[in-house]
Structure formats: C-alpha cells, structure tokens
Amino acid sequence: MKPSNTPIATLSSLTPVFKLMVLGMGLSLLALGLPRVYAADHGAEHTPAPAASKPAVKKAGTSPPEEAPLVDIKAALREQMTGKKKVTLVISDKPEAKSAAASSHSTTAKPAAAHEPEPVAAKATAVAHAAVSHSSPVVNPRASREYIRAKAAALTGHEAPAGSADAHGSEVHWGYEGENGPQNWGKLKPEFNVCAIGKRQSPINIEESATLQGPAEPLQFNYTASSGTVVNNGHTIQVDLAGDNSLTVRGSTYRLLQFHFHTPSEEQVNYRNSSMVAHLVHKNNEGQLAVVAVLLDPGVANALIGKVWTYMPLDTNDRVRMPLGIIDMNELLPKDQRYFQFIGSLTTPPCTEGVLWMVLKQPTQLSREQIRMFQQLFPNNARPVQPVNGRPVRQAQ
Numbered sequence: 001m002k003p004s005n006t007p008i009a010t011l012s013s014l015t016p017v018f019k020l021m022v023l024g025m026g027l028s029l030l031a032l033g034l035p036r037v038y039a040a041d042h043g044a045e046h047t048p049a050p051a052a053s054k055p056a057v058k059k060a061g062t063s064p065p066e067e068a069p070l071v072d073i074k075a076a077l078r079e080q081m082t083g084k085k086k087v088t089l090v091i092s093d094k095p096e097a098k099s100a101a102a103s104s105h106s107t108t109a110k111p112a113a114a115h116e117p118e119p120v121a122a123k124a125t126a127v128a129h130a131a132v133s134h135s136s137p138v139v140n141p142r143a144s145r146e147y148i149r150a151k152a153a154a155l156t157g158h159e160a161p162a163g164s165a166d167a168h169g170s171e172v173h174w175g176y177e178g179e180n181g182p183q184n185w186g187k188l189k190p191e192f193n194v195c196a197i198g199k200r201q202s203p204i205n206i207e208e209s210a211t212l213q214g215p216a217e218p219l220q221f222n223y224t225a226s227s228g229t230v231v232n233n234g235h236t237i238q239v240d241l242a243g244d245n246s247l248t249v250r251g252s253t254y255r256l257l258q259f260h261f262h263t264p265s266e267e268q269v270n271y272r273n274s275s276m277v278a279h280l281v282h283k284n285n286e287g288q289l290a291v292v293a294v295l296l297d298p299g300v301a302n303a304l305i306g307k308v309w310t311y312m313p314l315d316t317n318d319r320v321r322m323p324l325g326i327i328d329m330n331e332l333l334p335k336d337q338r339y340f341q342f343i344g345s346l347t348t349p350p351c352t353e354g355v356l357w358m359v360l361k362q363p364t365q366l367s368r369e370q371i372r373m374f375q376q377l378f379p380n381n382a383r384p385v386q387p388v389n390g391r392p393v394r395q396a397q
C-alpha cells in the first residue's frame with residue numbers, strides 16, 4: 001500500500017552518494033517503470049471484457065513492437081495475481097534497476113507457483129471484476145473485444161488446452177461471432193466438417209409436446225468431494241476434475257472429466273433459453289461421451305459456482321488449481337433430476353456426434369451477480385440451436 005516506506009529504510013543504511021544514485025533510479029523507475037506496469041496490468045486483467053479493454057488496445061496501438069508488451073501484460077498480470085510484486089519493483093535498489101525490473105518479468109513469466117490459488121489472488125480477481133464496470137465506455141467494445149480475441153488466439157492458439165480435449169479441445173481459431181462464428185465452423189478446417197453437414201447436432205430446442213413421454217431410469221450420480229483446476233480456454237470457463245465422480249445410465253458408467261459454462265443456455269426448452277447452462281462432460285471406458293446439462297436461472301447464489309468464480313483465471317489458457325476437496329458437484333444438481341434425453345454432438349468444433357445428452361428439466365439457481373461475472377468475460381458463448389431432424393427426444397417422467 002505504501003511503497004515509500006521500504007525505500008526510505010533502505011536508503012538510510014547507504015552512503016550519501018549512493019543514496020542519491022538509488023533515489024535517482026527509484027524516481028526514474030517511478031517515472032518509467034511503474035506506469036508501464038500499471039498500464040499492462042489493466043490491459044491484461046480485463047482482457048476479454050468488453051468495456052475494460054480500452055487500455056490494452058490503446059497500448060498496443062501506441063507502442064511499436066507488439067510482442068514485448070504482450071509478454072509484459074501476461075507477466076504483469078501474474079505478478080499482480082501472486083502478491084502485488086509491483087511494489088518490489090519500485091523499491092529495487094539494484095544498479096540496473098530498469099533492466100532488472102524488465103528481466104524479473106521474463107523470469108517470472110511461467111512459474112508454476114504463479115497459478116497457486118492464494119487469498120490475495122482471489123481478492124485481486126474479485127477486484128479486477130468489480131473494476132470492469134467502472135471502466136471508460138469510450139472505446140467500441142465489440143472492436144476491442146475482437147482485437148483482444150485475435151491477440152489471445154495469436155498468443156495461445158497453438159497450445160491445446162490439456163485435459164479438455166473432449167468438449168472444447170480444438171486449437172483452431174473458432175469463435176462465436178463474425179467470420180469464425182458458428183455459421184462458418186464447418187469451413188474452418190476439414191475436421192470441422194460435421195459441424196456443417198451433421199444431422200444429429202447439438203444444441204437443440206426441446207419441444208415438450210414432441211417428446212417421448214414415459215418411464216425412464218433415474219440418473220445415478222456418484223459424485224464425491226473433489227479437486228479441480230479452473231481453466232480459461234478462451235471459449236469458456238472450465239473445471240478439469242480430479243476425483244471419483246461418475247454417472248451411471250443406460251447400463252454404463254461414465255466418469256466426469258470436466259464441466260464448463262455457456263451463456264445464454266445453448267439448450268432451449270419450448271423455445272426458451274435459460275440465462276446460462278453448465279455442461280458436465282462424462283466419458284465411459286469405451287470412449288463414449290455423456291453430457292449432463294444443468295440449466296441455470298437467476299435466483300439465489302450457487303455455492304459451487306461461487307467457488308469456481310473465486311478461482312477464475314482471467315487470462316486465456318491460464319489454469320488455477322482449486323484447494324483440495326473443495327468441489328462438490330452435488331451442489332450444482334437440482335433436487336428434481338428428471339431429464340430430457342437425446343443423441344447429439346459436441347456443441348463446439350469438431351462437433352463430434354454420438355454424444356448422449358441429458359438435459360435436467362429443473363434449473364439450478366445462481367445469483368445475478370454470478371451471471372454478470374461470467375458474462376463480463378464471455379458475453380455470448382452459445383452455439384445456436386440446430387435442426388432436430390426427427391431425432392427422438394425422450395422425457396423421463
């Protein structure tokens with residue numbers, strides 16, 4: 001909070017000549033280094049958020065070499081997340097203060113410890129989000145969002161997010177608007193062809209009157225306290241799970257790999273979307289996928305979502321490990337677990353078909369604040385509904 005305290009203490013132990021030198025360097029750091037770090041912080045904190053992206057755009061536009069500032073942005077964000085190290089930059093009394101500050105960026109760019117969740121990091125996250133709404137609205141949000149997405153894709157586009165290959169695992173630059181939007185997914189890559197020509201695509205609108213109604217087996221959720229890692233993969237917030245969670249249905253046991261979110265809900269019931277949806281992605285030993293969709297509507301805050309948002313990474317492809325045993329998937333499930341069931345696909349490229357879908361009929365509630373926080377990062381990450389093409393949709397009574 002008070003960067004001036006420490007330098008004074010340090011100065012008093014030095015010779016007068018040294019004091020002047022150190023003071024001079026400190027001042028030049030204040031003049032040059034600090035504003036730069038702050039500017040970088042702001043750009044990165046709010047990367048995918050529309051209103052707050054102005055500093056990043058401005059910065060990239062005004063500084064000729066684009067690679068270095070981008071590295072700075074990532075590094076500065078990590079440093080801020082791991083404990084406000086910008087303070088130590090200011091008080092550095094090394095002879096090459098400026099380059100030391102710069103190199104401390106590069107050397108701390110990828111420490112594993114930077115991803116360790118700490119209370120400070122969580123607070124920084126919350127602050128960053130709270131700050132978003134106060135940012136200047138002058139810049140065109142759509143333009144800056146696209147710019148930042150392009151930058152994020154350029155930065156991270158060739159790293160396949162580990163552990164997420166099943167639902168959102170492709171590294172090609174697909175998105176939810178413009179040229180790379182859902183209408184064009186099938187053309188982006190030969191492997192995405194099925195997005196365009198598939199006949200059993202997801203999501204769908206579920207028209208209740210057209211469903212097969214009758215008895216169906218209850219879903220058997222075997223969920224226990226687990227650990228996980230929250231990932232911002234550029235398309236959604238996803239939690240990769242470690243733990244013993246499974247779903248038994250249709251004579252097969254599927255292990256829960258990950259869950260992630262969309263807004264608005266991708267699924268419609270009688271042409272109505274929910275505010276959000278959580279997709280719980282399971283896989284059995286044969287490699288078949290079963291996805292449970294939990295619709296999310298505004299109401300009381302949800303405990304599990306609160307925990308996930310607390311550790312939400314702000315930077316694309318950042319991963320934040322959650323504390324051991326903190327995840328209880330039961331907190332996300334509604335009491336009434338009747339469902340709609342049909343065969344569909346992944347809702348993201350490569351849109352692979354043959355996925356067993358269960359959409360729970362009763363929505364779970366989350367608070368408007370929780371919705372808002374996600375939407376600041378991902379204003380819209382829902383694929384539009386796809387033709388049902390006569391597929392049977394079963395309604396478990």
Ligand SMILES: [Zn+2]
Binds near residue numbers: 261
């Ligand atoms: Zn999904």
